[in-house]
Amino acid sequence: MTLRYIAMPDMDAERLRQGGRDAYGNLPEKHISDGMGVPCRHCLRNVEQGRAYLILAYRPFSSVQPYAETxxxxxxxxxxxxxxxxxxxxxxxxxxxxxLRGYDANERIVYGTGGVVPADMLEQRAEELLARSAVSSVHVRSAKNNCYQCRIEAA
Structure with a gap:
């Protein structure tokens, strides 16, 4: 199985950079990176030391519903x-x-799919989850802070 790693859409990133409001209606906060642990959800790389970054509330779902975490x-x-x-x-x-946590086509959690996975097993576990007929996508989150990283789908 070929995996696709899907970042924040370009349109969302540009809107937020241009002063758009976040998922809670707030303006993003601007800070300067110390180079440690500041992963950009648009390019999926760390923000380099000395570069400006934004902190904001994000909801990576197409609609507001009970499973749409922010x-x-x-x-x-x-x-x-x-x-x-x-x-x-x-x-x-x-x-x-x-x-990692699996979601169905309606962006609802597929129960029994969530769990902490070692980094070297991430791709294998994503493939296992996406092989299930009920799972349309897999969200990757920080195991320590539960922050959204990106979405994985089968290509």
């Missing part, structure tokens, strides 16, 4: 390029483990 994320304050969806993003190699 949480804090980071992204470059200036334009950055969306990643090649066919390559494992750098932010998914920077921790020792991640939380």
């Amino acid at each position: 949480g804090p994320i980071f992204m470059h304050a200036e334009a950055c390029r969306a990643p090649d969806e066919s390559l494992l993003p750098p932010i998914l190699t920077s921790s020792k483990d991640y939380l």
Whole structure:
């Protein structure tokens, strides 16, 4: 199975950089990166030391419903390029483990799919989840802070 790693859409990133409001109706906060643990959800790379980044509330779902979690994320304050969806993003190699959770076509959690997975097993577990007929996508989150990283789908 070929996996696709899907970042925050370009349109969402640009809207937020241009002063758009986050999922809670707030303006993103602007900070300067110390180079440690500031993963951009648009390019799926860490924000380099000395570069500006935004902190904002993000809901990576197409509609507001009971399973549409919202949480804090980071992204470059200036334009950055969306990643090649066919390559494992750098932010998914920077921790020792991640939380993976399967969602159905209606963006609802498929119960029994959630769990913390070692980084070196991330792709294997995503493939296992996506092989299930009920699972349309897999969300990757921080195992420590539950922050959304990206979505994985079968190509």
